[in-house]
Amino acid sequence: MPVSSCGLRRLELSVAEPELSVDFFAAVLGWTVIAEPGGSFTGWVGDRLAAQVVAGQEGWRVFFGGDEPRELTAGSFVDSGRVLHGPWAPAPRHGEPCWVVLPGDDEVFWRRELGWEAARAEGGSGLFTSSRHGEPRPVAGAGSGWTVFFAVDDVGAACARVSELGGRVWSGPESAPVGVTASIEGPRGGRCALLEHPKGWGGNWVS
Numbered sequence: 001m002p003v004s005s006c007g008l009r010r011l012e013l014s015v016a017e018p019e020l021s022v023d024f025f026a027a028v029l030g031w032t033v034i035a036e037p038g039g040s041f042t043g044w045v046g047d048r049l050a051a052q053v054v055a056g057q058e059g060w061r062v063f064f065g066g067d068e069p070r071e072l073t074a075g076s077f078v079d080s081g082r083v084l085h086g087p088w089a090p091a092p093r094h095g096e097p098c099w100v101v102l103p104g105d106d107e108v109f110w111r112r113e114l115g116w117e118a119a120r121a122e123g124g125s126g127l128f129t130s131s132r133h134g135e136p137r138p139v140a141g142a143g144s145g146w147t148v149f150f151a152v153d154d155v156g157a158a159c160a161r162v163s164e165l166g167g168r169v170w171s172g173p174e175s176a177p178v179g180v181t182a183s184i185e186g187p188r189g190g191r192c193a194l195l196e197h198p199k200g201w202g203g204n205w206v207s
Contacts, residue, residue: 004115006132007086014056017038022053087137093153099149104142179203
């Protein structure tokens with residue numbers, strides 16, 4: 001079994017028009033944008049990388065920290081290097097990744113590949129936990145498919161900004177086990193979720 005991954009190394013959004021997409025998410029999430037070599041862009045919150053936006057058609061791709069870089073499944077990867085976001089990282093600020101829900105129909109796969117343990121939260125929600133640094137902490141949710149979450153100070157205000165900029169609010173704001181959330185998408189793709197003022201990685205799950 002590999003050493004348990006303790007969180008998210010980075011996020012990558014693969015879309016047809018990276019510059020226009022990064023401008024949209026920067027306006028909603030408050031990123032500082034840097035143009036990178038090869039036509040990609042990075043979005044930063046202070047000195048922490050929130051996401052990279054590249055040319056392609058794959059949507060959000062998730063890179064977990066680990067010892068052996070490799071592709072996993074369904075747009076997920078392991079990447080070596082310092083974990084920037086997760087249960088042992090600093091509390092997420094507005095615009096930073098703050099949670100991820102992954103396909104939970106194959107618990108054995110995730111336990112084998114990332115060294116996680118499967119657990120059940122109050123209410124029956126599926127969770128994966130990591131014991132990389134001692135006591136187990138929630139590291140990802142288990143659901144029907146991928147969802148990446150970004151922290152915002154005010155979900156309602158963020159949704160209004162999404163609409164102003166030509167994006168789509170799929171659902172919310174609404175209360176969920178993880179906290180107050182909304183599902184949004186940019187005018188050129190990149191569907192994701194917003195989580196209001198999480199006190200740590202996973203919002204309500206940290207308690």
